[in-house]
Amino acid sequence: MTDVRLILHNLFRKLVRTLLLITATMIAFLIYGTLAGFDESIEQVYSKIPADRLITVNTINFTQPLPYAYVNRVRAIEGVERASHANWFGGYYREERNQVATFAVDPETYMDVAPEIRVDPQVRDRFVGTRGAMIAPRRLAEQYGWQVGDQVSLFSNIFPRENGSYAWPFEFAGVYDIRAEYGEGGGAVLIHYDYFNEARRFGRDDVGWITIDAVSPEAADRIAEEVDALFANSRAQTETSSAAAFQRGFLEQSISIASVVTLVSTAGFATILLIVGNAMVVAIRERTREVAVLKTLGFGGVRIFRLILGESLALVLIGGALGLGLTALIFSMLSQVPGNPLPPLKLYPITIATAVGYMVLLGIVTGLIPAVGAWRLKIVTALGRE
Amino acid sequence: MTDPIMRLEGVCKGYRRGGEEIQIFDRLTIDIETGAFISIMGPSGSGKTTLLNLLGGLDKPDDGRIVFDGQEIQGWGESRLAKWRAANVGFIFQFYNLMPSMSAARNVELPLLLTNYSAKERRRRVATALEVVGLSDRARHRPRELSGGQQQRVGIARAIVADPRLLLADEPTGDLDRQSADEILSILSLLNRDLNKTVVMVTHDPQAASRARQELHLDKGRFTDAQVAAQ
Structure with missing residues (x-):
């Protein structure tokens, strides 16, 4: 049994709780993947529009x-x-x-x-x-x-x-x-x-x-x-802007997509931070005695720290990967819809890399408190041997 | 007389509880000979568990020296002590302290994760350890599927799997019926006699204590036995 197996073993020992946490994380990254992927897809298409192309519309709005x-x-x-x-x-x-x-x-x-x-x-x-x-x-x-x-x-x-x-x-x-x-x-x-x-x-x-x-x-x-x-x-007064800016303005008539990405993703990630963070604290507290036993057997503080951080990282990475996978599936299905006025939606490497960055960050932050606690745990106190 | 595997020399240890300083040991000295099987008895609060903590590097003395195989360990950091425990000390607990979600074999394998043994070698050693305690046929069982005596035997297998020289047992029969207790004590005797493991066992049970080759009594932080007191 390697450390990875030990991490996965501990992660899935409370199956229902872990599946619920993974689902919550998956939803957060589905939302992020969809919004950020949508934004990046638009950006990719608009970046192809020549810089010397302009669009003139009525200054009231483009429907006039x-x-x-x-x-x-x-x-x-x-x-x-x-x-x-x-x-x-x-x-x-x-x-x-x-x-x-x-x-x-x-x-x-x-x-x-x-x-x-x-x-x-x-x-x-x-x-x-x-x-x-x-x-x-x-x-x-x-x-x-x-x-x-x-x-x-x-x-x-x-x-x-x-x-x-x-x-x-x-x-x-x-x-x-x-x-x-x-x-x-x-x-x-x-x-x-x-x-x-x-x-x-x-x-x-x-x-x-x-x-x-x-x-x-x-x-x-x-x-x-x-x-x-x-x-x-x-x-009829006019407003002339670059074609790329116009296209983005058209999509963002009522709301800025970038703001939506930021706001919704922040809310989603903050929620995940609280849910997963709290669940990890509770999970490790339940296993205080086991942590102390591992330390007694010779597992060092750093290794215990790594195992617990690995658990929260694995949880967020699994949920996040499922969320991004689901996003890719939805994008693929949308692209099959004829007459779909949206630009072709794709998960670009930059979106995936950013999402993975958020996963790692969330995994570390949610696991940090219990991991530090376990690292510093005094064996004699945890085992009631004082 | 053989060389001591471990020596506590002039050890002082106290705890602060509820604002009150409780002195457990005041310049305690004891030698644990290599290959010894020592039982330590004494009333609650006499310092038995604290002594095991110090012997196992789970706690540090306020003063004095703890020497293992010629090396002073009392000043070592947590990380070095953890490595030392992994290599040299096997712990047997009163309440077994097995990982409830792991099979007997996985529990026994845990100390081997701290070694560089291959998976195959780990499996071999786990099988041997389970065989020594007579639980080869229970390797895949989880702790809740085993009796108390069987769980304690898994605990012993876990303690010996990495082949430590020193076994520290804290009330290993305290939670068992007479028959199971006898089985556990027989295994400890066998480990001491046939595999030359040094065993230090804390117990409240005079019958269990009598199975050791040397019985010591601790009271108010001091050994009452003349043999030890003279050291």
Whole structure:
């Protein structure tokens, strides 16, 4: 029997208590893994967005439109290499539970500012050349069985057509893929802005946002300021930021993910600290006599300290590993959901390494008090031999 | 007369209890000869357990010398004393003090975890120790599945498995019926006679004490026997 076996033996001698503690730790690390993994996944995707890409939205918030005329005025600013625009359609297929993220875009220019899209040139030509066309991410098309040439009706939960119907017919022009470096998942259905704009009952000649490519990252800041200054006295003032910042802002409309990670994880870990720490103190107190016997047999204080610290470390590491494993499973399942608007979720090494760091820290802190107590335990006192 | 394996010389030891200083030993001297089987009797509070604590390095004297095999150990630190105990001293307790969640074999194996023996060698030594105490067929049993006498035999196997030269037994039969007590005492005699283990046994039981080769009586921190008192 080695020390590791001795640690595991002691850990599982009270099976129910240990399983409950492991479950509590697992939940804490499931929460941490999910939140931190989500945050890191977003960061990984956004880090791929070029630094010279800007997004302009209405300064009130991104749900408020901008006049279409702004697009050409932006294009005229010095240093703007290209600009495109898009509009949120708010779509679902057949039933509302089948939500399908859909953007009405300028088909000729949108692909140039969406580097994550990889589309077959024939599909692209078919899409650009057909006003009522739509293209969709491959996984979504496969889920609903859309074939090239199919008539597909998408419902908008925002925009009715002129005739009052919320059903919008489209011709399916083909699929596109998301490039691997952007995570392969996600993506939205793309439709023609002109087709959408002419047929919608309200909001005509408005766009949701403008995407700008600057000639260089250095020019981007100046252009952002110039765009916002240009429309400072207009009915729709603008706010221009880097595309990465906009995307993060979109996700963090109501709450900062990083703050959630910090707050929830801190609360979870503090709870674990109290629960596991208290349980370890009680467990070792119950075994005071056994510790004294081990010391009598010749186990040194340092070795006893190591055994007890090893117990709390093993407990937290087992629970934490299960929590991270469960997180990976959930992420994997989420990535299989078609039409999922989230960026591809993954547990990146940095998240795993940080989690393991927290596990080691928690294991040490929770085991420290009983381990020091056992280290300093006087044999004659513990065995009642005074 | 053989050389002493252990010598206590001018040992003083006191405790503070409830603000009162209790002097247990005042310049106590005793030699434990190699291969001796000594029983120590005496009334409660006479210092029997304290003497075992000092002999086993579980406690330190306030003054005086404790010499084991020519080495003074009274000044050693906890870590060095722990190593010394692991190599040289086997303890047998009144209430066995076995690990309740471990099998008899695992309990016996514990002192061997402090050695560099391979797993195979550890298994061999555990089997031998259990055989010596007649419990080969109970190796996988947990303490609660064993009688008091059997538990004490596991305790003895644990005490001898690392082959220490000195065995310290604190009331080893105090919790046993007569028959079990006799069995335990026979094992201790065998260990002393056949394996040349030095045994120091504290007991309240005159019948148990009489099984030793030397009986000593302790009262108020002093040996009353003329033989020891003369030393």
